[in-house]
Amino acid sequence: MQVIVNAATSADGKLSTRRREQIAISGAEDFDRVDALRTDSDAVMVGVGTVLADDPSLTVDDPDRIEARTDRGDPPQPARVVADSRLRTPADATVYDDSAETILLTSEAAGDDAVADARARDATVIVAGDDRVDLPAAVGRLPDHGIERVMVEGGGELVFSLFEAGLVDELSVFVGSLVIGGRDAPTLADGDGFVESFVDLRLDEIERIDDGVLLQYAVS
Numbered sequence: 001m002q003v004i005v006n007a008a009t010s011a012d013g014k015l016s017t018r019r020r021e022q023i024a025i026s027g028a029e030d031f032d033r034v035d036a037l038r039t040d041s042d043a044v045m046v047g048v049g050t051v052l053a054d055d056p057s058l059t060v061d062d063p064d065r066i067e068a069r070t071d072r073g074d075p076p077q078p079a080r081v082v083a084d085s086r087l088r089t090p091a092d093a094t095v096y097d098d099s100a101e102t103i104l105l106t107s108e109a110a111g112d113d114a115v116a117d118a119r120a121r122d123a124t125v126i127v128a129g130d131d132r133v134d135l136p137a138a139v140g141r142l143p144d145h146g147i148e149r150v151m152v153e154g155g156g157e158l159v160f161s162l163f164e165a166g167l168v169d170e171l172s173v174f175v176g177s178l179v180i181g182g183r184d185a186p187t188l189a190d191g192d193g194f195v196e197s198f199v200d201l202r203l204d205e206i207e208r209i210d211d212g213v214l215l216q217y218a219v220s
């Protein structure tokens with residue numbers, strides 16, 4: 001299993017504002033790079049906080065890239081994976097549309113009724129963990145669904161947990177040329193944070209894109 005985290009931050013490390021509304025930090029070139037990364041992934045993963053804030057589609061936009069996927073025998077779209085401990089994904093969320101397979105990772109706390117409702121919406125539901133999604137266990141079951149390469153798009157709570165669990169192989173951050181500020185604004189990795197034994201990264205690439213910079217790291 002390969003897990004790649006990709007996100008866009010402001011120069012001060014924020015993913016969004018304190019209102020947690022989606023803002024475009026990336027420019028056109030970076031969004032096109034994200035589309036290519038999605039194309040090369042078996043699944044695109046977010047936390048339910050991102051679904052509630054952004055209602056993302058998590059699909060590949062470029063028709064040529066969709067065709068390239070089918071030409072190589074992959075489904076037209078990568079699967080969408082949502083870490084959602086209590087199955088709070090709204091029934092009308094875009095991730096429930098029929099453009100791609102949807103997999104919800106949840107915990108026992110969601111309850112049988114919510115699991116049945118999600119399955120009735122054609123989602124695949126993986127239950128792992130008591131109160132919160134047990135990410136090593138849940139992500140470890142994705143290969144059963146043909147998923148070997150996952151691109152994670154956020155948000156900060158999920159990304160921290162993935163680092164904490166030692167599941168991240170690569171990190172790409174587009175740093176836009178703006179300051180957002182706000183102690184309550186989400187950052188690339190929130191959660192409880194580390195106080196020792198930080199995650200060591202190896203800086204592999206630096207590239208100027210749009211009006212910002214793309215930093216690509218491997219996790220050491």
Ligand SMILES: NC(=O)C1=CN([C@@H]2O[C@H](COP(=O)(O)OP(=O)(O)OC[C@H]3O[C@@H](n4cnc5c(N)ncnc54)[C@H](O)[C@@H]3O)[C@@H](O)[C@H]2O)C=CC1
Nearest residue numbers: 007008015016020047048049050133154155156157158161
């Ligand atoms: N600029 C960017 O690239 C991106 C920005 N965002 C922004 O990030 C914000 C959303 O981020 P967050 O609020 O941090 O939400 P999040 O997307 O990280 O979701 C967190 C939720 O995931 C669920 N979850 C289940 N198991 C978990 C586990 N083991 N560890 C952690 N979470 C688990 C929990 O219900 C938790 O509340 C929004 O403002 C959104 O616009 C989101 C993605 C990318």
Ligand SMILES: Nc1nc(O)c(N)c(N[C@@H]2O[C@H](COP(=O)(O)O)[C@@H](O)[C@H]2O)n1
Nearest residue numbers: 008023024025026054056057058059153
């Ligand atoms: N790469 C990137 N740059 C930004 O500036 C962003 N705001 C985000 N956000 C992520 O993109 C998702 C939107 O996906 P769709 O276009 O709806 O498929 C959003 O939910 C965040 O994951 N990313």
